[in-house]
Amino acid sequence: MSAGELGAVTAGPPATSEQWTRRYGDALMNTFGTPRGVLVRGEGPYVWDADGRRYLDLLGGIAVTVLGHAHPTLTAAVSAQLGTLGHVSNFFATPNQVALAERLLALARAPQGSRVFFTNSGTEAVEGLVKMTRMTGRTRILAQEGAFHGRTMGALALTHKRAYREPFEPLPPGVEFLPFGDAAALEAAMDDDVAAIVLELVQGEAGVRPLPPGFWALARRLADRHGALLALDEVQTGIGRTGEWFAFQHPDLGAGVQPDVMTLAKGLGAGFPIGAVIGFGAAGSLLGPGQHGTTFGGNPVAAAAGLATLGVIERDGLLAQARDLGTRLTRALAQLPVVSDVRGRGLLLGAQLRAPAAARVADLAMEAGYIVNPVTADTLRLAPPLILTWDQVAGFVDLLAGLTPADLEEAR
Incomplete structure (x- = not known):
């Protein structure tokens, strides 16, 4: 035209x-x-x-x-990158993609071996999380009543609201919903067949409900005891939303205890579509070549938006x-x-x-x-x-x- x-x-x-x-x-x-x-x-x-x-x-x-x-800084960063190199596919790397992954790992204080996979949205990041849980060889996942993790089929399997789920059943199996914040229920449900515990530290869609104090630390102990992944959805709470880079960094919300897998999106691009799933430590190697992919994820324009967003949050x-x-x-x-x-x-x-x-x-x-x-x-x-x-x-x-x-x- x-x-x-x-x-x-x-x-x-x-x-x-x-x-x-x-x-x-x-x-x-x-x-x-x-x-x-x-x-x-x-x-x-x-x-x-x-x-x-x-x-x-x-x-x-x-x-x-x-x-x-x-925002002028974000607008300038996106415009400059789009005027230089807009898309290359993931057959190639770009400096922005690498720099943003390194920045996120540093902000999360992720240990050696941690890795990032970029997506276009939060629900796609959760899809990556679900695939990572399957690579443990187990299929049982413990989620919370009131949880919202997205509307694609894997993410929807972790989403509790019946009105969202019922029209599309059968969904991927293995997910069990436990009463929100119920420590006794979590302890009773845990066993060596659990692949992952999936949590939001603050449930946004359920009315902005924080998990009770101590629940996150308990989940970490139980996951370690049974060899399960502890997965954290920070799509809504991450990137400064709660006053820390990530909600788990609040002493009373996450006690500073790291997850094994964390999903991000929403604020990461400040309006430009981008998401990420981070594997901490050994979990960063759960997915290998050919086991996951994306055409647009981590493209240079989205990565430029992410870098600009993080830079402005820190600078200002x-x-x-x-x-x-x-x-x-x-x-x-x-x-x-x-x-x-x-x-x-x-x-x-x-x-x-x-x-x-x-x-x-x-x-x-x-x-x-x-x-x-x-x-x-x-x-x-x-x-x-x-x-x-x-x-x-x-x-x-x-x-x-x-x-x-x-x-x-x-x-x-």
């Missing part, structure tokens, strides 16, 4: 959100339902819709846009900012009459309401210019850019402060 032909596609008066939504319904599969809006641009923590309305993006593309929108002190703002926001939300509990860490927070009115409150927030996620019937999930400031988010706190328990009852 020539430049003139491309211009013809976008010529004429701008379409409204209503018009775009109608066209969306006619052109795209109905896998996500009706969009909440049509967004056309972003800057920092803000986005604008096709009708010109501005919103503070407190969801961050579901914990993805850690640098906000149109965004880990500390996520910790500090998360603490302040948690305290402010916990004092509100309509909030019964605040869970999470850093800038992955779940504000539990005193009634199952999260969907209506999210609608009210959007009408007022704030994007949040009613992740469960009574919980709002916040996963904003790490560049967010208190002055920007204070208005959202004020909005919730203006609600009363009676307002929640009316919204039910």
Whole structure:
């Protein structure tokens, strides 16, 4: 298509959100339902819709846009790399690919022998994790009730929600779901036939639920005792989201105890699609030549985005900012009459309401210019850019402060 032909596609008066939504319904599969809006641009923590309305993006593309929108360093890195070398396939290596793998291993303080496999998404990273568990010669996997690990077939087998699973059964066998955070259940289920324990330190999709203190360390001991892998899904919690590079580095969440396998995505490219699965130590050699592959994974543009993202987080002190703002926001939300509990860490927070009115409150927030996620019937999930400031988010706190328990009852 020539430049003139491309211009013809976008010529004429701008379409409204209503018009775009109608066209969306006619052109795209109905896998996500009706969009909440049509967004056309972003800057920092803000986005604008096709009708010109501005919103503070407190969801961050579901914990993805850690640098906000149109960050100049990320934009420059991606543009420069795409103008130099965009894709080569994995028959060849590129400096960006190698440098990003080395950087991730260093940030995770991974031991000698650790290795990285790059993917395009979190669910693909989990697929790699599943394959790694099969290479142990065992097929039994212990997961948690409330877990969400993705929607491809292997990842879906680890995802607990029945509504996601049932239409596609039979799924890959061997997965057992244990009561969330139940130490006794985990101990009772462990045996020498277990290939892996798969955990999220904070379950985002289940309402931002952290595992109980000590559970991760117990899982590490049991995995070691029975020769199983301890696998950690940090797709949502990794890359600074909780105020550390990875959630397992929090003393009270992961006790600093390393997993054998860890998956990453979402914030790693700050909006550019990239994921990774890391094998720590001996687990880095579980997959050999021909046993896994990807056409686009670790391509030079995605790797450039990953390197730029990590660089900005370090340069601008965004880990500390996520910790500090998360603490302040948690305290402010916990004092509100309509909030019964605040869970999470850093800038992955779940504000539990005193009634199952999260969907209506999210609608009210959007009408007022704030994007949040009613992740469960009574919980709002916040996963904003790490560049967010208190002055920007204070208005959202004020909005919730203006609600009363009676307002929640009316919204039910």
